[in-house]
Amino acid sequence: MAHTLTYPQRLAGLPDTDRRLLKGMAAVALLALFIGVLAGVATALVRGGLVNVGMADGYRFLTVHGVAIFFYWLFTTQTALLLGLAACEHGKGLAWRPLAWTAFGLMLLGLFLSMAGSVSGTPLLYNGSPELVRDNPRDLLLFNAGYSLLGLGLMLLPASAIVTLLHPRWQGQQDKLSAVGFALFAWAGFLVVTGFAALYTFVPGILWALGVGPFPLSHGTRWHIVFHNMHYLPLMATVILWYVLVQALTGVKSVFGERFSKIVFSMYLVFVPPTSLYHMFLEPDLPQVVQVAGSMLSLFVSVPTLTAFLIIVASLEVHARSQGGRGLFGWIGLLPWRHPAMSAIGAAVLSMAFGLVFAFVLIQGQLAPLLSDTFFVPGYFHFFTVGTVSMTLLAALSVVLPAIGGRDLWKPRVLRWMPWLALAGLLVFGAAGITAGYMGVPRRVMDISYQQQAPALWHSLMLAVAVGGSVMATALLVFAGGIAASLLPRKQPSTSVAGMVVSWGGTAVKAGTQAWVGPVSILVIVAAMYVFSAVGFELMQSLPLSASGGGGH
Numbered sequence: 001m002a003h004t005l006t007y008p009q010r011l012a013g014l015p016d017t018d019r020r021l022l023k024g025m026a027a028v029a030l031l032a033l034f035i036g037v038l039a040g041v042a043t044a045l046v047r048g049g050l051v052n053v054g055m056a057d058g059y060r061f062l063t064v065h066g067v068a069i070f071f072y073w074l075f076t077t078q079t080a081l082l083l084g085l086a087a088c089e090h091g092k093g094l095a096w097r098p099l100a101w102t103a104f105g106l107m108l109l110g111l112f113l114s115m116a117g118s119v120s121g122t123p124l125l126y127n128g129s130p131e132l133v134r135d136n137p138r139d140l141l142l143f144n145a146g147y148s149l150l151g152l153g154l155m156l157l158p159a160s161a162i163v164t165l166l167h168p169r170w171q172g173q174q175d176k177l178s179a180v181g182f183a184l185f186a187w188a189g190f191l192v193v194t195g196f197a198a199l200y201t202f203v204p205g206i207l208w209a210l211g212v213g214p215f216p217l218s219h220g221t222r223w224h225i226v227f228h229n230m231h232y233l234p235l236m237a238t239v240i241l242w243y244v245l246v247q248a249l250t251g252v253k254s255v256f257g258e259r260f261s262k263i264v265f266s267m268y269l270v271f272v273p274p275t276s277l278y279h280m281f282l283e284p285d286l287p288q289v290v291q292v293a294g295s296m297l298s299l300f301v302s303v304p305t306l307t308a309f310l311i312i313v314a315s316l317e318v319h320a321r322s323q324g325g326r327g328l329f330g331w332i333g334l335l336p337w338r339h340p341a342m343s344a345i346g347a348a349v350l351s352m353a354f355g356l357v358f359a360f361v362l363i364q365g366q367l368a369p370l371l372s373d374t375f376f377v378p379g380y381f382h383f384f385t386v387g388t389v390s391m392t393l394l395a396a397l398s399v400v401l402p403a404i405g406g407r408d409l410w411k412p413r414v415l416r417w418m419p420w421l422a423l424a425g426l427l428v429f430g431a432a433g434i435t436a437g438y439m440g441v442p443r444r445v446m447d448i449s450y451q452q453q454a455p456a457l458w459h460s461l462m463l464a465v466a467v468g469g470s471v472m473a474t475a476l477l478v479f480a481g482g483i484a485a486s487l488l489p490r491k492q493p494s495t496s497v498a499g500m501v502v503s504w505g506g507t508a509v510k511a512g513t514q515a516w517v518g519p520v521s522i523l524v525i526v527a528a529m530y531v532f533s534a535v536g537f538e539l540m541q542s543l544p545l546s547a548s549g550g551g552g553h
């Protein structure tokens with residue numbers, strides 16, 4: 001029954017208490033985003049030489065940035081959306097509500113403790129290496145306690161989503177999960193594993209800080225495990241949200257059928273674990289054969305994301321062509337671009353293409369040791385963290401928050417330009433950052449003047465990073481702020497976005513309609529990857545550099 005209604009209708013029909021939980025979680029997530037973006041701009045301004053602060057303050061900005069935005073913004077939003085969509089599957093609301101509220105409470109307390117730990121004591125950066133506080137164990141306490149509570153929340157909260165999804169089956173009201181239900185189930189399972197990995201990584205530090213456990217010698221290895229999960233999970237979430245949002249904005253479902261979508265979603269569980277090998281590329285004694293195997297396996301990690309991308313683009317393309325779309329790209333103009341969520345998805349897809357090209361460069365065994373400790377890394381991964389994942393999460397919130405009883409979206413005509421402005425800033429930030437990386441500018445180093453010995457170009461590139469970073473931060477703050485306004489109680493109706501979507505779901509697709517844009521995009525990505533790898537090798541050979549091992553991302 002629920003499946004005959006649109007997503008906004010299903011969200012609007014959820015019980016009050018569930019809508020309150022979703023609003024509370026969205027408010028906390030957006031707060032973490034605001035804190036994180038402000039600290040990110042501060043870091044960019046310090047690195048660009050536009051703000052002069054002591055080194056410790058620079059690292060504090062970077063710590064607050066990484067902790068608030070990577071751990072709390074990404075994961076509180078994901079869990080909120082997971083719960084909301086799971087509750088929508090059958091429209092009857094959440095199962096095990098008290099557990100969901102308790103888990104949210106733990107995550108909120110975690111944010112508070114992590115922030116307190118980040119602004120006091122030694123700035124630990126977001127990986128919280130205990131090595132930095134060997135003589136000061138107490139400095140690790142609040143920081144690790146925050147992450148551990150988040151980890152516990154991530155283990156408990158998805159349980160409510162899982163039971164919500166399975167309940168109708170247990171009651172004999174459903175024989176199989178829908179494609180979205182299945183994807184949510186896999187996403188929830190992956191979150192539980194990640195929560196456990198976070199506990200496994202950060203609890204030993206608490207015990208050491210309290211004087212009841214040994215020094216956590218294996219923190220580095222454990223961090224790689226939790227980190228590997230934590231940066232692929234948001235990508236899986238992105239793809240699931242594209243799938244749902246395309247349905248909400250255009251009415252289009254996959255033309256390949258539910259079963260194929262389920263296979264693609266389950267591919268994440270198969271492909272993500274073995275790809276963790278590339279985090280070992282910086283180990284000095286790594287045998288060549290492991291390097292080659294690592295590079296090959298790393299390529300696989302993009303398989304589910306690219307396949308899901310192909311399904312979504314092809315489904316949209318054949319429907320848009322049936323609506324009269326012409327030319328290789330002409331059909332794209334028929335998409336509902338007036339809705340801010342659509343522009344956010346458009347910007348997210350383009351950012352993902354850029355991110356993938358440079359990720360392929362970085363996972364090559366021979367380039368990784370040369371680039372891994374340079375600004376190449378933050379230069380390319382912001383295409384994923386800002387452009388792809390954060391844009392998609394915001395797109396989803398822009399649909400969910402007005403639907404669960406908040407205000408209509410604030411000024412959609414202004415908001416719809418923000419993803420493009422953010423993408424423009426990101427292109428400057430990314431291009432300057434990646435070039436800086438090729439030129440050897442180190443990451444996580446606040447002052448790169450090296451007694452005025454550093455090349456002048458380094459400073460110009462970091463200045464461009466600061467300018468591009470400020471533009472993308474401003475656009476992101478306006479976009480998120482406009483969406484956050486929907487958390488306020490409803491007032492007089494303003495510009496509703498309901499009329500900005502299209503409804504192509506009921507239209508039959510003309511037989512023989514072809515879809516080319518998906519495969520063409522992938523060809524372009526692969527060609528660009530070859531070009532930038534070749535540029536990397538050429539540049540590296542011309543630089544007077546040698547590489548040695550160091551920490552991963």
Ligand code: HEM
Pocket residue numbers: 037040041043044047062063065066069070073074125126127375378382385386390442443444445469470472473476553
């Ligand atoms: C929108 C404005 C943003 C700006 C201006 C910004 C800027 C920066 C800068 C300058 C760095 C420091 C790089 C270094 O010195 O090594 C950095 C690191 C980082 N950023 Fe951002 N960022 C932004 C958004 C985001 C978002 C949305 C995310 C994640 C969702 C994110 C995740 C990270 C992470 C994980 C690091 C690495 C931290 C570390 O190495 O300890 N950033 N960012």
